[in-house]
Amino acid sequence: MQLSSETEKKILEAARVEFETKGYNGTRMQKIADKAGISKASLHYYFRSKDNLFEKIFNDALDEYLPLVSTWADNDLSWEEKVEQFTKDMISFIRHGRMLFIIREVNRNPQILEERIKRKAKSQNPFVAYFEAVQKSKNIRKVDPNYLYIILNSVCSYPAINKEMFQRALRLNAKQYEELMDGYAKIAADFFIQAIKKTIK
Amino acid sequence: MQLSSETEKKILEAARVEFETKGYNGTRMQKIADKAGISKASLHYYFRSKDNLFEKIFNDALDEYLPLVSTWADNDLSWEEKVEQFTKDMISFIRHGRMLFIIREVNRNPQILEERIKRKAKSQNPFVAYFEAVQKSKNIRKVDPNYLYIILNSVCSYPAINKEMFQRALRLNAKQYEELMDGYAKIAADFFIQAIKKTIK
DNA sequence: TTGCGGTTTGACCAAATGGTCAAACCAAAT
DNA sequence: ATTTGGTTTGACCATTTGGTCAAACCGCAA
Numbered sequence: 001m002q003l004s005s006e007t008e009k010k011i012l013e014a015a016r017v018e019f020e021t022k023g024y025n026g027t028r029m030q031k032i033a034d035k036a037g038i039s040k041a042s043l044h045y046y047f048r049s050k051d052n053l054f055e056k057i058f059n060d061a062l063d064e065y066l067p068l069v070s071t072w073a074d075n076d077l078s079w080e081e082k083v084e085q086f087t088k089d090m091i092s093f094i095r096h097g098r099m100l101f102i103i104r105e106v107n108r109n110p111q112i113l114e115e116r117i118k119r120k121a122k123s124q125n126p127f128v129a130y131f132e133a134v135q136k137s138k139n140i141r142k143v144d145p146n147y148l149y150i151i152l153n154s155v156c157s158y159p160a161i162n163k164e165m166f167q168r169a170l171r172l173n174a175k176q177y178e179e180l181m182d183g184y185a186k187i188a189a190d191f192f193i194q195a196i197k198k199t200i201k
Numbered sequence: 202m203q204l205s206s207e208t209e210k211k212i213l214e215a216a217r218v219e220f221e222t223k224g225y226n227g228t229r230m231q232k233i234a235d236k237a238g239i240s241k242a243s244l245h246y247y248f249r250s251k252d253n254l255f256e257k258i259f260n261d262a263l264d265e266y267l268p269l270v271s272t273w274a275d276n277d278l279s280w281e282e283k284v285e286q287f288t289k290d291m292i293s294f295i296r297h298g299r300m301l302f303i304i305r306e307v308n309r310n311p312q313i314l315e316e317r318i319k320r321k322a323k324s325q326n327p328f329v330a331y332f333e334a335v336q337k338s339k340n341i342r343k344v345d346p347n348y349l350y351i352i353l354n355s356v357c358s359y360p361a362i363n364k365e366m367f368q369r370a371l372r373l374n375a376k377q378y379e380e381l382m383d384g385y386a387k388i389a390a391d392f393f394i395q396a397i398k399k400t401i402k
Numbered sequence: 403t404t405g406c407g408g409t410t411t412g413a414c415c416a417a418a419t420g421g422t423c424a425a426a427c428c429a430a431a432t
Numbered sequence: 433a434t435t436t437g438g439t440t441t442g443a444c445c446a447t448t449t450g451g452t453c454a455a456a457c458c459g460c461a462a
Contacts (some may be wrong), residue, residue, distance in 0.1 A: 050451090100308060170347050
């Protein structure tokens, strides 16, 4: 029945908002039910338990995130263009606020990752593999690609994670910070590229 | 009595560990009492309520953190040396794991900051002020200092915040990641400096 | 109209949890 | 030995919260 699927959507939407803003421990089933406009009993009819519902929400978030970090596959872009593409994609994902949710819950219970990233470990990280290759052929600094991975991700993700404190430190209101972020992707990419490009004397 | 002060210390230590790892909502007063080796009633004897105890712990964390971000005062170091100093200090603070705690709780309830950072807003951010000056006199790129502030902090803080996921993405175990972090402060500082130094042709 | 399968809910339950309190404890002063 | 004042605690309480269940509800086919 289409109606039931409709309720299901409303539940998932309400649950997503609650879990993302309050975290697992701060979220109440009753509140999700209220926001979805149904009874708590109905909520349990659709999703048997809080854990069950949470798992769905968390996995959805991971499904959105994981593809972002793993696509450094071959296409005919230069490494600079790839960096630009990556920062753009990552920053627009991050701004939705889903990232802090992931980090918070992974830290609460690191095991939730184990199933998902189950021993992808055999293959090398695509970013690291890519930059090892680039470092051999192109004229860029020789820095452990692990560091490059960390730095690039940091520069992309942290501004959204730490939004509240950055706003206050920089004496900006929410709107001003948003505006600052509009121009950020380009700055971040340039920054990264400048840092590892070898200076041509 | 010195004994009571001793219990108080044990409580604060236990509470710190609990709040920092589980967050406010995930922390149980009973568990804190257990870890401190006292009864729950005693716990309430020393700190009237969970909120009261939490506030102490949170403010202690802020007291450790805030001085780090605000010291760009005048001393006779070059701007490069200051950057190096900052990354070193910040990264060693961050590695304690206190930062995710702060971010998590600030996001749970942004108001907890209001009292502390109560309208420091009159004065400009010291970092921003400093780099505006540097940009005028030295030969470095003209980038909005707000971006510089965000980038430098991101590069320092995020590797610890996102530790769990970075470890998995880079196929490292906890020990290997720690080792990687040992050399990170220098890399991060160099990275930042290289990125904003003007290329000398 | 009746019966049926899926849906919805109010009432209810057991466990967890923050907090209270009177009584017991204990070291030091009288 | 007795009192005194701070400390400690077991027992207890009220509320919250995830979860259950029987009964009601609601199209729809026979």
